[in-house]
Amino acid sequence: MEHNDKIAFMVHPVNVEGLYFILGRYFPFVQRIPLFYLKGLIQKLPPFKFLNIRRIKSTTGKTVDGIIVVCPLLPEHFVSMPQQVVINKILRGAQISQELGAKILSLGGFTSIFSNQGLDICNKLEIAITTGNSYTASLVVEAILKASNFMNIDLSKSSLTILGGTGDIGKACAQVLGRKVNSMNLIARDQDALADVRRELENVCSARINIGRLEDKYLENADIIICSTSSITTLIDSQELKRGALLCDVSLPPNVARNIKKKRKDIFVFEGGYAKLPFYNEIDNVIFKKYFIHENIFGCLAESIILALEGNFVNYSLGRGNITVEKMNHINLLGKKHGVHLAPFFCSNQVFQDDDLRSFSQAIN
Ligand SMILES: NC(=O)c1ccc[n+]([C@@H]2O[C@H](COP(=O)([O-])OP(=O)(O)OC[C@H]3O[C@@H](n4cnc5c(N)ncnc54)[C@H](OP(=O)(O)O)[C@@H]3O)[C@@H](O)[C@H]2O)c1
Numbered sequence: 001m002e003h004n005d006k007i008a009f010m011v012h013p014v015n016v017e018g019l020y021f022i023l024g025r026y027f028p029f030v031q032r033i034p035l036f037y038l039k040g041l042i043q044k045l046p047p048f049k050f051l052n053i054r055r056i057k058s059t060t061g062k063t064v065d066g067i068i069v070v071c072p073l074l075p076e077h078f079v080s081m082p083q084q085v086v087i088n089k090i091l092r093g094a095q096i097s098q099e100l101g102a103k104i105l106s107l108g109g110f111t112s113i114f115s116n117q118g119l120d121i122c123n124k125l126e127i128a129i130t131t132g133n134s135y136t137a138s139l140v141v142e143a144i145l146k147a148s149n150f151m152n153i154d155l156s157k158s159s160l161t162i163l164g165g166t167g168d169i170g171k172a173c174a175q176v177l178g179r180k181v182n183s184m185n186l187i188a189r190d191q192d193a194l195a196d197v198r199r200e201l202e203n204v205c206s207a208r209i210n211i212g213r214l215e216d217k218y219l220e221n222a223d224i225i226i227c228s229t230s231s232i233t234t235l236i237d238s239q240e241l242k243r244g245a246l247l248c249d250v251s252l253p254p255n256v257a258r259n260i261k262k263k264r265k266d267i268f269v270f271e272g273g274y275a276k277l278p279f280y281n282e283i284d285n286v287i288f289k290k291y292f293i294h295e296n297i298f299g300c301l302a303e304s305i306i307l308a309l310e311g312n313f314v315n316y317s318l319g320r321g322n323i324t325v326e327k328m329n330h331i332n333l334l335g336k337k338h339g340v341h342l343a344p345f346f347c348s349n350q351v352f353q354d355d356d357l358r359s360f361s362q363a364i365n
Pocket of ligand 1: 108109110112113132133136163164165166167168169170187188189190191193214228229230231235250251252253272273274297298299300301320
């Protein structure tokens with residue numbers, strides 16, 4: 001049997017369907033437990049290995065294996081349980097990854113956000129840790145540039161709004177796109193933190209930078225909106241949005257109500273931060289392949305895969321606000337070297353080919 005380097009990815013259910021999907025694999029009777037009790041039960045459940053994945057192959061011929069570890073908490077638990085209890089649980093999941101031979105661990109979803117983007121656990125581990133946010137942010141930027149091109153949006157005249165402007169991914173995107181757009185509106189709840197980010201970005205960005213809250217009407221005139229927040233509830237639903245706007249939802253759980261597509265046929269909504277692996281069909285694990293709709297994997301998972309394919313087991317993205325443009329470009333180029341690319345645009349069950357974007361653009365212009 002071949003011995004490949006191993007990556008680990010820590011996930012958690014982002015909603016009730018995800019919870020039943022993950023637990024149902026080991027405990028078939030779980031469907032019969034009323035949700036109220038199940039939510040109580042999982043808080044006491046320790047992290048566990050969910051899947052072994054074999055043969056994640058690069059176009060260079062190099063192959064890595066992986067494991068998926070589950071931190072059994074829903075987003076509502078991450079925000080409501082005592083912080084130290086949550087951190088201990090994430091740390092245990094990381095230790096399991098290490099015990100099972102992984103050399104690098106990507107922290108998925110809220111496991112990165114609630115471990116202070118990995119900083120709270122990295123010193124207690126021997127394996128490398130990454131949030132995967134550098135690659136995720138680079139994919140978001142790449143998607144925005146591609147979609148703007150299709151939609152004939154002149155970036156130099158456009159207005160960009162980022163929900164989660166002080167966040168790790170939001171700020172990273174702002175660093176790149178703030179050099180291309182005309183005005184940039186950064187949204188978060190903590191206005192002091194926003195003012196700090198604005199001061200920092202004003203040194204490197206050409207765009208006029210506004211800061212504010214969701215209620216401050218920075219959505220209605222935006223040509224491009226990126227949602228990258230840690231909110232556990234929907235933030236964009238019935239607000240006024242500009243005709244022809246691009247709306248990219250990176251957040252998990254989502255920030256954008258998915259039925260917005262039905263109500264607003266004149267805006268382009270897609271899920272951001274996803275990558276496509278080469279040789280997806282050769283990956284040895286049916287459940288893994290079922291887990292990722294349209295074969296698009298999270299950018300944060302892809303980051304550890306790319307680093308492992310390079311044999312570079314380092315803490316790549318760690319701590320909030322440390323992502324640089326150079327790091328984003330570097331990991332994106334490494335991805336391409338291994339055949340890992342930006343995923344096609346999609347939203348829920350709908351995938352958009354380039355022709356769909358062209359027709360959409362013609363219809364609204
Ligand atoms: N697609 C992927 O592959 C992928 C990869 C990694 C992460 N993600 C998702 O991306 C999102 C962002 O991750 P991150 O690591 O950048 O998180 P983060 O560093 O914790 O940043 C979260 C940001 O959201 C803001 N925020 C939280 N609640 C808000 C609200 N109600 N209204 C407005 N702003 C709010 C925060 O500021 P305030 O607290 O001041 O409001 C902060 O700016 C998460 O949902 C995560 O699960 C997706």
